[in-house]
Amino acid sequence: MRTQSAPALNVLSYQTFGFVHRPDTDQSGYTTLTTRYLEDAVSREMIARGYTRSDKPDLLVNFMVGTKDKVESYPVGVGYGGWGFRHFGWWGSGPSDVYTVTEGSLRIDVVDQSQRALVWSGTAAGPVTDKALNDPKPAIDKAVDAIFAKYPKQPLVADTNAQ
Secondary structure, rough: EEEOOOOOOOOOOOOOOEEOOOOOOOOOOOOHHHHHHHHHHHHHHHOOOEEEEOOOOOOOEEEEEEEEEEEEEEOEEEEEEEEEOOOOOEOOOOOOOOOOOEEEEEEEEEEEEEEOOOEEEEEEEEEHHHHHOOOOOHHHHHHHHHHHHHOOOOOOOOOOOOO
């Protein structure tokens, strides 16, 4: 997982958030379940940090999802070692196990609405399992939680003594 913040823009100085229109997850002109799960999970995290969802937000949240297939293998090792009393030799051999793994990624960008400038970004990636494909909500919640674990905390009550 990776996160980055724009040094000149402070995420704690904003109060409201909204979402960018989702043309990649909502290609058919309606909100997909994936979009709904992502917006619900991100909203929960933003509200927990003191933001309010708005139709005229200070911050726009954009998310990008993707998958890619990776070929991986686990070869049976070859090495030199010992066994028993004064017995050493070479061991190993056999074919490698080769298989394809689908890796999913989620990137969440938080953008200053007025300046159209990136304020904060977080990315998570991991294997896409059959369980996650059949019931994606728990996997989406887990990925969003992991990404926002690195998001700065905003005080829920303003400090009235600050000068």
